[in-house]
Amino acid sequence: MSALLLYSIKSALVLTLLYLPYMLMLRRESFFRFNRLVLLGILLLSLALPLCNVPWMSLDHQPVVQAAQLQMLELGIPVHVLPEIQVVADGAASQGASRFSVFFLVSLIYIIGMAVLLVARFWQIGRLQFGLRKGVLWNEDKQGIRIFCHAEDVAPFSWMKNIVISQKDFDEAGREIVLHETGHIQNGHSWDVVLLTLVQMLQWWNPLAYVLGISLRDVHEYEADDYVLRQGVSAQNYQLLLIKKAVGSGGYPFANSFNHSLTKKRITMMKKSKSNPWMRSKALYVIPVAALALSAFATPKFVAPIEETVTKLEGKGTENSANLQVLEQENEPAVQKDISQSSTENVTSEEVKQQDTEGRPLFVLNCKIIEIPEDMKDINLKRMHEEQLTKLLNINVEDVESITVLQKEAATAKWGSKGSNGVIEITTKKETKEPESQNVVYNKETGTYDPVLKDLVKKLPGAKMDDEGNITVNGKSVTKIMVDGKEAFNIGDSIYNVVAHNAKYPGGEGELYKFLATNIRYPKLCQSFGVQGRVIISFVVEKDGSITEIKKLRGPGMELSEIDVTSYKEKNPESTEEPKVGQDLGELLYEEGVRVLKAMPKWEPAKDKDGNIVRSRFNLPIQFRLSARQEGNSPQ
16 A cells, blocks of 8 residues: 555656646647657656666665665564564554554555545446437447437537537538547547546546646647648638537546537637747657656665675575584784785685676675675585674674765775775674684584584594585485484574575464464553563574574663662552562563463474475564553653
8 A cells, every 4th residue: 555655656756747847848839749649658657667766877875775784784684574563552462564654544545535536437437338329319330430429419529439429510510520529539539538547546636647637638639620620621610610619518528529628729729830840859858857757766776786695695595504603713904904815715716706797795894804705615615604794784783883885986995806896884883702713513402602513523433524514424424413312413403594485374474463463462560661662583483383592683671770669669559560670671572572472383384495394583573662641651
């Protein structure tokens, strides 16, 4: 609904930008067919241009790049993010996308307006079709056009390949009237009206859509009049006929009526000398205006490389290895190196060249180059770069000190050939220290990564690990290592962020939100102290469909002081809640999300492209929100 409204606004903007110059420059010119084509072009462009997205025509790059980057930083590595849940105090949860708002109300009014106009147009068409044959004395086919002669005194009109005329008009001026309506039919004016109706239905709220409709109808009449005069009809007699019939009125708005209410303008156009053909060049204004519209609607240039990077990661079934992570040793600051040479170990010049040719910007985190090669045969290298990218995307927004986007020239001057496609520099306030070992393995008992993989392989008789990280024992590949009867390493336990077939809640997302709406409750202490905000929770759907590894990615916080606790107890002596000094009430919101996730039934597990059941990760945003009254009464 909102997407259609946005499309309507963009379409109206294009129509306005293109139609106003027409009114100023072309409306009074006498090349009728050309003017009609210009008006039809405006209608078609108003429908087409909002759907076009030409990134290189964007008017601005940097602000959207930063917005996209901050969104990546907030949500972390590419992972399936569920629609946000709204939890209103003293109420059940609701899906954020469906909550009632002013924008939702405007969208609803827009849809109702479209529906009303659609019904009105169908009613007019039905009335017109009925009126074609009602009271017909006779009808005949003439050169593929059917003429219906009515006994009643009806205003002459045409629709598609049908002409309606009364017996009285046919006897008095049948030839001129039939020629006029034939001019409408042969020029396809009825189809113009259909296109105009489509645009008016989309932009029913835009007055200029109806003004343009009047201009198009005028041009139709000018063109039909010109057709009549070219058939040898006397201009003076025809103009007298128009004046005589001007008192009538067309009964069918959808049709092309002979009694069109612009007699003076029609006669003026007949007497007017032909416009200079060079005046058609005025229509070239459409080109810069259309380019301006495309620039306004275009996605900024650097968004494509960012999305491409994420897509490349997703397309290869990127896994956030829960068992084997290979971390890059800390590099020296990039300013101390020869940037024109390879700054990251094991990255070949061919791979760097491939990145440059594909147009990716260079990511730099705290003066350390984060490169993302596409085709890496070295599995250790692949895991190293995935870990780097994960670190880049999991930065807490509050820790970001600056984000600098360097365009090509500045980027190349500072970073050499690596920066030929632009550089995004991110500096954080504090940098976490990475483990010294480049080989770590996930410890299932402690939930941590331990640097023991090489030592495990060394201790196993006949075990070897090649440069690609593949482990063999006596020449046979293994995917699991057991130590003292316990599983220490299992490559099959990888957690996938993007899979071919996502895990599904029983019954689908509709049932998921019904479950959440029924079970999530706003913690009372958080209501009392005015704690609200968004909690983003990450969880893993296991191979058996159970929910594990529930973690908080971000959320609000409020630590209670002794004054807060004392004041609460004085104001709420009968409360069963027990706030404690130093307690973080933001954790209560997270704990509520954890409680509900743990109460979920088992999901249908995810599957990879080969149909194998795998573990998959989800992010669930939950928005806890207080009413205006509760905000005013809170201690905060």
